[in-house]
Amino acid sequence: xxxxxxxxxxxxxIIVGYIGGVIVLGVWLSRRxxxxxxxxxxxxxxxxxxxxxxxxxxxxxIDVLLGDSELAYNEGIVGFFGYxxxxxxxxxxxxxxxxxxxxxxxxxxxxxxxxxxxxPNTQMLGAIASFLYSLPALxxxxxxxxxxxxxxxxxxxxxxxxxxAALVYTILGGLWAVAVTDAIQFFMMCITLAVAxxxxxxxxxxxxxxxxxxxPGYFQFFGDVPIWLVLIYVMTGLSVLVEPAFYQRIFSAKxxxxxxxxxxxxxxxxxxxxxxxxxxxxxAKGAALQGILPMDVHPNEAVxxxxxxxxxxxxxxxxxxxxxxxxxxxxDSYCLVAGSNLSYDIYKPRAMxxxxxxxxIRMTRIGVVISWxxxxxxxFYFERMLALWVFLSTLLTSTVLVPILLGIFCxxxxxxxxxxMSAVTGLVSAILFYGIVEWLGTFSEENGTTILTIITExxxxxxxWQEYAMLFTLPLSLIGFFVGLLLDRGSEKL
Amino acid sequence: xxxxxxxxxxxxxxxxLGLSATAVFILFLRDILVILRIKGKxxx
Numbered sequence: 204x205x206x207x208x209x210x211x212x213x214x215x216x217i218i219v220g221y222i223g224g225v226i227v228l229g230v231w232l233s234r235r236x237x238x239x240x241x242x243x244x245x246x247x248x249x250x251x252x253x254x255x256x257x258x259x260x261x262x263x264x265i266d267v268l269l270g271d272s273e274l275a276y277n278e279g280i281v282g283f284f285g286y287x288x289x290x291x292x293x294x295x296x297x298x299x300x301x302x303x304x305x306x307x308x309x310x311x312x313x314x315x316x317x318x319x320x321x322x323p324n325t326q327m328l329g330a331i332a333s334f335l336y337s338l339p340a341l342x343x344x345x346x347x348x349x350x351x352x353x354x355x356x357x358x359x360x361x362x363x364x365x366x367x368a369a370l371v372y373t374i375l376g377g378l379w380a381v382a383v384t385d386a387i388q389f390f391m392m393c394i395t396l397a398v399a400x401x402x403x404x405x406x407x408x409x410x411x412x413x414x415x416x417x418x419p420g421y422f423q424f425f426g427d428v429p430i431w432l433v434l435i436y437v438m439t440g441l442s443v444l445v446e447p448a449f450y451q452r453i454f455s456a457k458x459x460x461x462x463x464x465x466x467x468x469x470x471x472x473x474x475x476x477x478x479x480x481x482x483x484x485x486x487a488k489g490a491a492l493q494g495i496l497p498m499d500v501h502p503n504e505a506v507x508x509x510x511x512x513x514x515x516x517x518x519x520x521x522x523x524x525x526x527x528x529x530x531x532x533x534x535d536s537y538c539l540v541a542g543s544n545l546s547y548d549i550y551k552p553r554a555m556x557x558x559x560x561x562x563x564i565r566m567t568r569i570g571v572v573i574s575w576x577x578x579x580x581x582x583f584y585f586e587r588m589l590a591l592w593v594f595l596s597t598l599l600t601s602t603v604l605v606p607i608l609l610g611i612f613c614x615x616x617x618x619x620x621x622x623x624m625s626a627v628t629g630l631v632s633a634i635l636f637y638g639i640v641e642w643l644g645t646f647s648e649e650n651g652t653t654i655l656t657i658i659t660e661x662x663x664x665x666x667x668w669q670e671y672a673m674l675f676t677l678p679l680s681l682i683g684f685f686v687g688l689l690l691d692r693g694s695e696k697l
Numbered sequence: 698x699x700x701x702x703x704x705x706x707x708x709x710x711x712x713x714l715g716l717s718a719t720a721v722f723i724l725f726l727r728d729i730l731v732i733l734r735i736k737g738k739x740x741x
Contacts, residue, residue: 248732252724280703386725393718400711410704422703468721475714482707 210354214520221524222368225387225531229372229380238560242377243543243567244311244455249382254452254465256386259472260532261448263392271477273502275484279421282484285433287477290440291470297443298466303459304611305450312540313450314548317603320610321622323552328626329603330548333447336599337541338574339366340581341592342534347582349530352504353511353523359583365527369534370575374568378455381535388528393472395518395525396479402513404482407489416492421485435670439593441677442600445607447540483510538578542570590652593670594637601629601676605684620691621684628683632676640669 210218236242249257275282310316313333318326343362350361372380404410414422425433443449456462487505490496496508507526514522546566551558558566585591606622644655644667655667700708 246736250728250732252721252728255721256725383729386722386729390718390722393714397711397715397718400707404704404707410701410707414701414703468717472714472717472721475710475717478706478710479714482703482710 210520210523211516213517214523217517217520217524218527221391221527222365225384226368226371228384228387229374229376231376232372232380232383233375233377236377236379236564239547239563239567240311241379242564243539243547244451245378245382247455248457249452249455249461250457251461251464251468253382253386254456254462255468255472256389257382257532257536258449258452258465258469259476260385260389260392260529261452261536262446262533263473263476263529272480272484272487272506275481276488276502276505279417279423279485280481281423281425281433283477283481284424286436287473287481289433289437290443291474293440293443294466294470294473297449298463298470301444301611302453302456302462302466305453306456306459306462310450310454312454312543312548313445313447313603313607314544316450316607316610317622317626318548318552320617321606321626322619325606325619325622325626326548326552328623328630329606330544332599332602332630333548334541334544334574336595337447337537337544338581338595339534339537339541339578340585340588342366342530342537343575343579344582344588345530346527346534348503349507349523349526352507353526362579362582365531366534366575366579369531370538370571373535373538374571377564377567378451378539381532381539382455384535385532388532391521391528392525392532393476395522396476396483398518399510399514399522400479400482403486403490403509406495406509406513407486407493410485413485413489417485417488421488435668438673439596439670441604441673442596445600445603447544447599448536451536451540480506534575538571538575539567541574542567542572545570545573590669594633597637597672597676598630598633600673601633601680602626603629604677605629605680609684616684616688618688618691621687624687624690625680625684629676629680632679633672636672636675637669640667644669 236246240246271282271286274286305316308316308319310319314326314330317329343366344358346365347358347362350356350365351358354361356364372384376383407413452465453462456465483506484502487496487500487509490509490512491498491500491505495512496505500508510522511519546563546569550566551563581591582588603626606625609625610617610622640653640655644653646653650668653669657665657667659665
């Protein structure tokens with residue numbers, strides 16, 4: 204097995220110490236919950252600083268470090284201005300308009316909102332969409348990639364060991380363990396990235412050299428990326444408004460003010476983190492041009508490789524821990540959400556007898572394991588995993604965005620048929636859209652997606668990407684909602 | 698000699714990331730110790 208670097212004994216000690224440390228912490232915290240609220244929502248007492256740590260680290264996994272950096276590596280500052288920055292607008296909306304309304308209604312999970320607003324059928328659809336979205340496949344795949352590139356391990360082994368550590372402390376300690384380890388992981392990932400920025404830029408002669416040698420398009424706010432593609436990127440940010448892990452943080456907060464402040468401060472940290480990733484990715488491009496990195500380096504790996512090359516021994520170990528931390532904090536949170544979707548949202552409302560808190564915690568732990576195992580197999584036996592994740596994200600947003608937002612802001616419209624028809628049309632149209640484009644379209648290696656090309660009789664050509672799905676599914680879900688509302692005149696709102 | 702604007706933005710963002718993360722982490726430690734102490738007493 205060939206690793207990218209030779210780790211010093213200090214680096215190895217830091218990595219082993221970190222993995223062992225988070226497991227011990229999980230075991231210690233496993234004795235600290237007395238009921239399901241304690242296990243799943245940390246007793247609903249999380250303060251703003253704790254929420255900042257867990258929110259920032261949960262959202263920013265390896266997908267940001269590797270995926271977003273690819274855009275900055277290939278296109279320049281558009282990675283920040285075109286892709287990352289517009290999403291802060293959705294964080295702002297969530298912080299100012301959603302957090303208080305959701306927190307004050309005492310929910311436990313996202314599908315429970317649908318249960319109270321529209322009844323069990325819509326809730327069931329929401330729970331299934333949330334479970335599929337929360338499967339940790341992409342994160343476990345990322346673990347495998349990092350373990351392979353940095354440590355030289357086989358990807359499946361790396362994901363099993365590193366993802367396994369996250370699984371152990373999540374099962375044992377629930378949200379307490381997730382929140383406390385998230386905080387440590389948050390600190391590690393931010394500090395190591397902050398240290399890597401000046402060192403990586405220094406390695407290639409700073410921005411002066413980059414500006415003199417990179418294509419001028421690298422320094423245009425929207426680069427060479429067409430504005431419609433930027434709009435599509437922005438649309439993906441809509442998922443923030445129905446993010447199950449984000450909702451879990453709102454419900455676990457001490458009060459509405461804590462979660463609002465945490466979200467607002469989180470935007471500052473997300474912004475700094477995104478720019479740091481953009482700067483290092485551009486430094487990596489410079490390094491490739493200077494021959495410091497091979498010209499054919501995969502853009503996904505470029506940030507990792509330039510960072511590791513720039514940092515001294517000891518700090519390399521900390522940086523790798525920071526990268527692992529970014530991923531562990533994502534795996535643990537989504538496993539817990541997916542586990543609770545199975546126990547709290549799907550099993551409990553349909554159980555024939557009353558379920559005690561003890562049984563519910565046990566069921567959730569089993570659910571966490573099931574979601575981890577499914578995620579692991581999807582990660583390594585499904586070829587186009589990134590496309591699958593985009594599909595599942597579209598599926599969740601198309602199914603629950605319209606009924607949840609309209610239910611929150613328009614209480615008089617909480618009619619069972621409205622919620623159900625909106626969720627069904629969103630879900631079915633998302634599946635049909637992806638199915639048709641997949642079946643009739645062709646996969647474009649250049650764009651990394653499947654495109655359906657339609658040429659009209661007058662010769663006009665339309666390229667329909669799979670990523671356009673929400674342009675169709677959300678309006679259909681909205682129409683479904685209002686049709687349901689019209690047909691459901693007879694029943695009282697729930 | 699003036700610093701390149703993007704270089705300046707990058708250095709500032711790195712400092713902001715490092716300092717904000719440190720400040721939040723210190724506040725986290727303060728809060729978590731208080732919560733665990735209160736919780737420990739309540740459980741006893």
